[in-house]
Amino acid sequence: AQSVAQPEDQVNVAEGNPLTVKCTYSVSGNPYLFWYVQYPNRGLQFLLKYITGDNLVKGSYGFEAEFNKSQTSFHLKKPSALVSDSALYFCAVRDDAGKSTFGDGTTLTVKP
């Protein structure tokens, strides 16, 4: 069975500093990996995905993620955090049946 782990419940960074939200996964077969963001009282929004190709994937709002097959990780990064990036972030992996398994989420707080 596939699984996703987001080891940090909470990440705090100062505005302007780089941020990293961690994700590790376990899946049989090729990994299809996604990051979503959820703002308060809103639905999830797609940020980026890794399907194949370059290990560094660029997405919305200046976010990027690095796929590392040997470490089975897909960490979300941004070079310079904004206060408006504060939200709940979910990593997800999709299995061969098309079912998405989401991590437990990481709350990112960016302080001015």
Place this chain on the structure above:
Amino acid sequence: DTAVSQTPKYLVTQMGNDKSIKCEQNLGHDTMYWYKQDSKKFLKIMFSYNNKELIINETVPNRFSPKSPDKAHLNLHINSLELGDSAVYFCASSQGRALAYEQYFGPGTRLTVT
């Protein structure tokens, strides 16, 4: 133009009642989903339909019954509501069932059972 819409946004009801949540997408997508997000924000898939056909049916009580009248709509009916059903329910859609497609989520329906 709302891509994935859900009604109602809030639903407060008593134990034992039956209620429905409706979802519509105007993206032309073939695949739709229902997710449950509990009070700890954990997100779990419940059902998925592809072109009106049920393709994912997770371990969900029989009291929950999805219905897809056409590929743009996916409704969720819940019988005999229980306190533990209180959660936010999200509808989502994707272009197809292929693994590469990301999902687009609706705004959620906050269900409170008293």
